[in-house]
Amino acid sequence: MNYFPEEVIEHVFNFIASHRDRNSISLVCKSWHKIERFCRKKVFIGNCYAINPERLIRRFPCLKSLTLKGKPHFADFNLVPYEWGGFVHPWIEALSSSHVGLEELRLKRMVVTDESLDLLSRSFPNFKSLVLVSCEGFTTDGLASIASNCRHLRELDLQENEIDDHRGQWLNCFPDSCTTLTSLNFACLKGETNVAALERLVARSPNLKTLKLNRAVPLDALARLMSCAPQLVDLGVGSYENEPDPESFRKLMAAIQKCSSLRSLSGFLEAAPLCLPAFYPVCQNLISLNLSYAAEIRGNHLIKLIQLCKRLQRLWILDSIGDKGLVVVAATCKELQELRVFPSDLHGEEDNNNAAVTEVGLVAISAGCPKLHSILYFCKQMTNAALITVAKNCPNFIRFRLCILEPHKPDHITSQSLDEGFGAIVQACKGLRRLSVSGLLNDQVFLYIGMYAEELEMLSIAFAGETDKGMLYVLNGCKKLRKLEIRDSPFGNAALLADVHKYETMRSLWMSSCEVTLGGCKRLAQNSPRLNVEIINESESNRMERNEEDERDKVDKLYLYRTVVGTRKDAPPYVRIL
């Protein structure tokens, strides 16, 4: 079968980076499977409970980079209790005691402890890159271990983690000999930062390209940092509540002007609007701008900044920009590929909320930005007509996530449901991979999704649908579906149990506040040895009535996922695995 020696085949395989392609290669024949596994450097595990570390290491002994994801997506919105699971320690222990030369670890929604970080830092002499996204359970002491012990550290990227800040001297723990940093992101740390240590670290890191500061780094320090790192490409600015005095402002402007490589800007936590003009000189080069935490900056200031960003490809912003602001974005940012508009007002019906966005902004963006392929849009209201127009303007959407803030809200002009609008989106966007629907929706929208969304991999449903038929349309229609998450929708056992084998073709299913019952879940679990069916019932009364459980009781939260390693042993008492 092999026309070439193994080394040649291996050499060819090394050009293939995508883990999906790698998985396909390994299925061609036994010989390729064997060659592939020994030269696989990067492994992606979308659900840490689908496999265990021992089997991973046995199959891929030459592993250098591991990506692991723990909790389901809805954990981001406080729907998964704290100790549900996703502990990384067993993985690090197993890797540590094997001979794997780990260089990179990327974790998402996992529980990480200081002990884990310490073990990690001591076990892998060539460790280079640690990326933690939405993780929790550790403190700055763990960071100190990483800083002290990882001699070749290049990347320490902490995104949106819950870190207990002991205000220690973790930045001081980087030895003087550490000069290899390319990326440092500690924006999510809440405590004080040793600014002097930070300045020394940046000064001795000539390859530093990404620097994202936390709120404790003041304006004058920023100016000094930028002065000794003019090579920065990606900058996250801290918090500037007070307007800068003219001298500080002048110094900042001078430093910024030297940063000709700057392409990405973020941060601006609690920023005073008058700091923005210091960044005007670099706007023309920016391809990415994240102002989604800049809650204090009003629309008009944001607009002035964005008007200068003609090359922008990615924009994350709050809805305080308003429809008017989005019209400006549409006119200015012709290269825009990804837009996220987040809500700035959590209390809902504020009368004076002229600044929130509506269908008007969305339509303007779709008309003005031909390269747009990903959108996340939180808005007050929507219409079918607008969605139909958006679908016509942008048939290239890969990700379309619309969140109308008020559940069950219909088309605000016709008072009809939004089934036709979303139907137009899935029909036009043949490459759609991710979809979130909202507003008043019946079963019809799911019929459309099942019929047209052939490439759909992830679907999020909230407060939608009428009967089990809705969920069935999706399960029967979307052949490439990998993740389905549903909350507060009237789908029950009939939909859940119709095609149990479907779930083995998917990564996971989440259903909360729906109509599925304990009996239905038990039946599902009985027929599926390769699925873990987890019931999360947090309320006290449910726990006490365990002895007289009623199969007709509705289940609070159901999370099921395929696995080759059976039931996990680390679940807390309120998680029942059937």
Add this chain to the structure above:
Amino acid sequence: MEFSNSCSSFSSSSVDSTKPSPSESSVNLSLSLTFPSTSPQREARQDWPPIKSRLRDTLKGRRGDDTSLFVKVYMEGVPIGRKLDLCAFSGYESLLENLYHMFDTLIICGKRDRKHHVLTYEDKDGDWMMVGDIPWDMFLETVRRLKITRPERY
């Protein structure tokens, strides 16, 4: 913005502030003024809208949501001033309504008028400006204090 259109005109016969007699005024001002900030706020859900905790915390801590912007308000000729939370109002109209009740006199903004009290403000730069020219949002950012000028009499 012509806010004076919403107020009826009446003659003011003295220099100092006067109470308009109810029969003269044809303005239908509701006496039960509701401040947006005192209406019962809905219990914020922790799981809707679907945003991450860090953004949720950032928005909760916003100046705009929970805090206030108290400025001094003087009526020209009256040495003792009042204090007003501008964040309690949704716009110029509700501000004027409230001032009417606070000072028992009709106040206009947006144009000078020899008959009525005119609302002015001191901005960030220390200049005294006519209230009503700029959008409310922008006004909130720049206002330092308010002064109600007496009507000119010639």
